[in-house]
Amino acid sequence: MACSTVSMKLLIDSESKRVLFAEASKETVDxxxxxxSLPVATVIRLLRKQGMAGSLENLYASVENxxxxxxxxxxxxxxxxxPSLPVGISSVPLLLMNNTTTGTNYYTCNQSGRYNSNRVSDVPSTICRKCRRRKNTAVPYVAPPGKQESAEGGFVKRLVTYMIMDNLVVNPISTISSITLLNKFNIKDVVNLQEMEVTxxxxxxVKLLKASLQSEKVLTDVFLNCK
Structure with missing residues (x-):
């Protein structure tokens, strides 16, 4: 079962009040x-309560009404x-939204304990063209041998700690890369550097998702500027 929170450590330049980068685990990067891979409709549904602007919300409401x-x-x-989420996303924290199905199941109609059609749908309650019943009986998805999920799930491996930049560029972290970045940001006095762990x-x-569509300094906006 996916956990409900993940965490990461922010390295902050207190003088410029910005996040330089974050140290993150596999779960956060996943x-x-x-x-x-989130469907557009899922993104709209998540951002509606955040006062999302634009016409896509109107399109969503048109279907809804x-x-x-x-x-x-x-x-x-x-x-x-x-819409269904991609196969494998069920192992990723925070992405199992209410009333959102995952792509690991397909559905067919059922009568007296027997499958009533050789056609399936990845959306429950779809009407069967043959018997006119709703397809609500789950048929488990089995991935081919080369595509079986790993025991730990997710997308990246748990080999290293990862570095997430303020603009969401992600790379494996190393001592050399950290020093290089401090030079790039022209950090002269490490006394101005602060570490902050965030959940x-x-x-x-949802705030991060919204900021990622609007900003090049996502971590700063979400965790320091509280936008």
């Missing part, structure tokens, strides 16, 4: 990388509003 009589009989609103729960995750 979360950031899997943002790229559309009367069922205008929708094809073999379609449901959930197909667009609550990334669902609320912070």
């Amino acid at each position: 979360f950031l990388f899997y943002i790229l 559309l009367n069922e009589s205008y929708i094809q009989p073999n379609q449901t609103k959930e197909t667009l509003l609550k 990334l729960g669902m609320e912070e995750a």
